[in-house]
Amino acid sequence: MWFVSVRGRMENASVESPTFVRFQLGAQLKRAREDAGVTTEQAATLIEVSPSTLRRIEQGRVGLKGPALNALLDRYGVTDGELRETLRSMARTGKQRGWWAKYADLPNAYRQYIGLESAASEIQNFETLVVPGLLQTAEYARAIISADASQPTPQATDERVTVRLERQKLLTEEKLRLVAVIDEAVLHRQIGGPDVMRDQLAALLDAQKRWNVSIQVIPFKEGAYASMVSSFHILSFSEGPGVVYSEGLTGDLYAEGEDVDRCTRVFSSLRAAALSPTASTAMIKRIRDEETP
Incomplete structure (x- = not known):
């Protein structure tokens, strides 16, 4: 299932480039949304953002805060506690700054x-x-x-x-x-x-x-x-x-x-x-x- 590989990736610190983690989190959220049959517009309305912003989240271009992530996971039917914590950890890592941020x-x-x-x-x-x-x-x-x-x-x-x-x-x-x-x-x-x-x-x-x-x-x-x-x-x-x-x-x-x-x-x-x-x-x-x- 899609969430097994997420756990494996987060166990390897060498891949925790903030951008990489944010990109992967977005991909997992998009897959979960599609599996749950939720439209982009419905998900965007749930966390009070525009559909274009939600697409940017799913593309890994921007991160999202814990409450919004939890709301999406609830709507998508993701109930596994370990998985939810893994995704929250990915969201926190995705907010960090890489060496290129100073430019x-x-x-x-x-x-x-x-x-x-x-x-x-x-x-x-x-x-x-x-x-x-x-x-x-x-x-x-x-x-x-x-x-x-x-x-x-x-x-x-x-x-x-x-x-x-x-x-x-x-x-x-x-x-x-x-x-x-x-x-x-x-x-x-x-x-x-x-x-x-x-x-x-x-x-x-x-x-x-x-x-x-x-x-x-x-x-x-x-x-x-x-x-x-x-x-x-x-x-x-x-x-x-x-x-x-x-x-x-x-x-x-x-x-x-x-x-x-x-x-x-x-x-x-x-x-x-x-x-x-x-x-x-x-x-x-x-x-x-x-x-x-």
């Missing part, structure tokens, strides 16, 4: 992703246009962030570069495994100019030496391949189901369940279409030497 200018959607990323044990990342964020150099990241359509202020740009480098400690401290597949176009696009790209390609070569990083390149000669116009991340956790994340101009999308299985199959096909890590390293070296001063 005031970060978009809320980005905060949520960082929180989930910090709890992940492995990320499978496919990128068509840019180097994965966890592998970007400071100047490469600065060039991308500065070109953002939202035109962040210089202070916000500095902050986001700092945060991006802070996130990379997950790799350097070996808390996370990254499996990255990138299109060859990523290696040729002169983001930041030749000097920045030379340093970025060198950083990819250094990252490839780590046991917890694997980089594969899909060469131009491969032609068409699965998901070639859509980048995505598959986040896996030591406890609990995985999550698929994709970023879009009009908003971010998180998916679970069958969508994770489908994207995992697509990612496997991408790895099959890509060069091996060894051959990818050779390509990165060649492009660095031929296309940068």
Whole structure:
């Protein structure tokens, strides 16, 4: 049943990123509501919030207080005392602040992703246009962030570069495994100019030496391949189901369940279409030497 896995997850302190716990609590509440046959509007009216706020709760974007949680659990018919206490504990953990909370200018959607990323044990990342964020150099990241359509202020740009480098400690401290597949176009696009790209390609070569990083390149000669116009991340956790994340101009999308299985199959096909890590390293070296001063 759905509540068994909740207990198991809360027994593992390593996954208690506040964002991760809030995300999982929201998913469990949504499942309980649907199992009880309660509509979004009915549940929202019960705790005196708008339907859009309830959806944000179920998406893990905002937390909720104990009385509201208890009211929802009563309405959903959740009577197991141990389970109710577990969910209350999740709600309390979800209110805590992660290290990224001190950066005031970060978009809320980005905060949520960082929180989930910090709890992940492995990320499978496919990128068509840019180097994965966890592998970007400071100047490469600065060039991308500065070109953002939202035109962040210089202070916000500095902050986001700092945060991006802070996130990379997950790799350097070996808390996370990254499996990255990138299109060859990523290696040729002169983001930041030749000097920045030379340093970025060198950083990819250094990252490839780590046991917890694997980089594969899909060469131009491969032609068409699965998901070639859509980048995505598959986040896996030591406890609990995985999550698929994709970023879009009009908003971010998180998916679970069958969508994770489908994207995992697509990612496997991408790895099959890509060069091996060894051959990818050779390509990165060649492009660095031929296309940068």
